[in-house]
Amino acid sequence: MNSSIVLMSDARVTAIPLQECGETLVDVRAHSLKVDDRKFDTAGSYAHVRQGVLDRLLHAQSVLPDGLQLLFVEGFRPPSLQKRYFEEYAEELTRAHPDWQAAEIRAATSRFVSPPEIAPHSAGAAVDVTLTEGQGRELDMGTRVNASPEESSGACYTDAPNISDQARSNRAILSGAMEAAGFCNYKTEFWHFSYGDRYWALQGGFPAALYGPAELP
Template structure:
């Protein structure tokens, strides 16, 4: 059985309600709404935080709106949302702001990613998102059958520098776009320039002060530690 098929079957088992197992397979929450899952919209805590929710539109590596994203919103479990709002508040004292690409990710969205990765005929986004990789290499390190985002405490974001009046803000140069599959996106990549490393470090320092840990393969990816529900994933839609 190929990896795309096995990954899809694994997701299907989760969506049918498989319980957590000794090998660390997570439990799928029975929650049907964000409120039932304890997920809150970050804008309840930071009303004007900058958002560019990629999977709610077509500007992403799949090239189409992703299953489960019915609105361009950022939901997180309350402890993670509160911590992220504190990061945003602290940054504003330095004329900086966050820009959010993704937060909680429904399990059905991850299944969509796996199906896309298994369709080798669809190469539309290769030039922008994986120019130096064979698409068959994406399943595994880059696209996993279960995402930490589905646990509700992980966010993908970047850092913006604003002018002295905080009226115009521009994303800092991090060396790659969001969801670039390749080693240049690794936080400590030697291929990044010194200025890009400095910008990545500004983001990491701001996030670490509030308990977020970076994923070393992606400069944009941060998870609150300890996670509020480390053994549970959710599949409520973002709407």
């Protein structure tokens, strides 16, 4: 792993103060975004984000090259589901690495699933997105969305060297549009971008996070 990448479990992330701005969660399906249903849940949680996140998604869509679209995969994740994902992945790593200490397991888990107490998805602040072309075909991004570091041999990392030039170019297009709209990428996952959460605040030098843990209205 690139030692320069700040992980979600880093103490500097949890130390960022929260100044909750009170924006509600809104359903992206009511707007002009292409939404995938692979993370569908009956409550529609996956399709919700904070209003400020939606505004920036629409801006990112507007600056993409002609013929390309964002494909929205997942937004809000209820805290209980985030906790389950974190614990399941931590258990998987513990089985694979019985010699690792608890701190090592927590750090390695946070490459792929954020600790529940600071998770951007549970604040409605994070989105998992990729790109499609005009007919709806997903572009080659080097790995599938949500590929773990183990499954992909680290190719899920945004700047991974073990992907094709085409995939690298497609990732640059996605990152360029999302960052132009004010999002921050989590460098262990090319598809994960956030705005207004603690990680975004740390990486952008902002004094506080805008969004804390949320619930559907």
